[in-house]
Amino acid sequence: MLQNVSAPSFPPALFRDFAAAPSAAGEVAQARPGVGNGRRSDAAGGGAIVLREVCKTFPARGSDAAVEALADISLDIPSGEIYGVIGRSGAGKSTLIRTINGLERPTSGEVIVDGVTVNRLDEAALRAERRKIGMIFQHFNLLSSRSAFDNVALPLELAGLSRAAIRTRVDRLLDLVGLADKRDRYPVELSGGQKQRVGIARALATDPKVLLSDEATSALDPETTRSILALLARVNAELGVTIVLITHEMAVIKEICHRVGVIEAGRIIEEGPVAEVFAHPRTTTARSFIGSLPGREIPASLAGRLTDDPAGARQSVLRLTLTGETASQPLVTRLARELGIDIALLGGQIDSIGTLPFALLYVGVPTAAWASGAVGAALDAAGATTEVIGHVL
């Protein structure tokens, strides 16, 4: 069915036949050896995004004061990366992603996509540039009057391709997103996941270097979300498309992003590789987003019984964050054996971020052993990050 995301891989060559002169693509790849931090998508070339001190202020309207949607945002997204922007509603993430394809013009600053300063282009040049930047949406934004095939064909019609060229290309795109059998269906007859697949096919129609995802999975159930994210990851890996996505769900970031930026009140308040931000969040906002993942909260059965005062307590509750190598070690049993203590497993999550093993554990250790410092020293030595959550009488 539609979830066959691991099914046949698609050779990038499939996508090199579009209007964008193939020779030019070759030149770019040659002219820029080693650019892009050695990511595998270098061969595809282009797609790097740079934002320099971007500000966007919406002027005052009537009794409403002016709104500073973006305040001095600088980003450097190399070609072939999946960059996630996470923030609450109103934080400015929609405005941010819209500056990249010029749907919003920044009040000041520069937006450079694939070497082109987008915010300085006139309307005609901007339209041409937008064909190199695909976009998908939370509510899919498919034309109800067009079949799946005709929806994917739309950007190609706009670009003035011949009927025959459109036909072969759209059929391949529908095949790529696993919807070949739905080509003549109208949006009303498709499920949410299928609609987003049509949206992705449409966004890829003009062979873009960059794909913008505006909360593309927020209207989908968890299982469909995973299959759509898997498709995006595949598009990134096999076609080398740079992806910028905005979301309010940490699960989305964890699933496919290489790097993440946390946005609040129009500023990027924290940024880094996803595993790094997960393991050592520096801001409360980042912590609360990470905390919203399943298995991240303090178990409910425990939360009510915790006290801050260790006096007279029997058990101390610790939160251990383990990443990479540390997460794969037999840490708990070794600790129990070496210190001769019993360790209770109270809750947590063992997982991976990208390919990196990651664990977050709530454990209970005897308060006496914790107070002596022995447990803390052993955990530090093993490379775990330890926080005391409280004590249980």
Next chain:
Amino acid sequence: MFSDLISPAILSLIVDSTLETLYMVAIAALIGTLAGLPLGIFLATSGKGELFEAVTVNRVLGLVVNATRSTPFIILVVAIIPFTRLVAGTSIGTTAAIVPLSLAATPFIARIVEAAVREVDQGLVEASLAMGATPLQIVRKVLIPEALPGLVLGVTLSVVSLLSNSAMVGAVGGGGLGDLGIRYGYQRFMPEVMLMVVVVLIVLVQTVQSFGETLAKKVNRRLRRH
């Protein structure tokens, strides 16, 4: 019994009047649609921050449309007689009557088109802009096809309202069913003629309405069909 009441002469009057009505309404609906469609699309897309932003023009056109629509049709017919003479060469007769009918239909259709176009999800406009579409491409490929069911119903509605307006153009010798009903049915006191006129009008309205609804359903891709 009916054939006793209605002489062949009256029957042929009814047939002629029906043809006159159809002629006036068809041409006026055509002209009204041709003028009202672009006007309505412009009204729907020229507000602040929209595709063809032109706030002042939008406001002025809106005022003109409202003024035309608030003028009672019978007054409009008389008031524009000089204009009618300019356009049709005469101010009397069926062809001349097409001028005020079209003039009244245009703003009516424009407002209906405006409402239908405004119903189109703004997300679709944003998506097309993101694809690099020009404003005219958005109108042609997105707004009109997506608003089509509403447009068809709107034109249907205006044809029905044209049928009712056409009854008033007897005032300038426009002929048609309404005129026949007034002159024979009312002034000459022939209720059977009045009845026939009403029956024919009911049949016409019913036919137009059913046809419009069927067509609107056919072009509406938001409905599931099996």
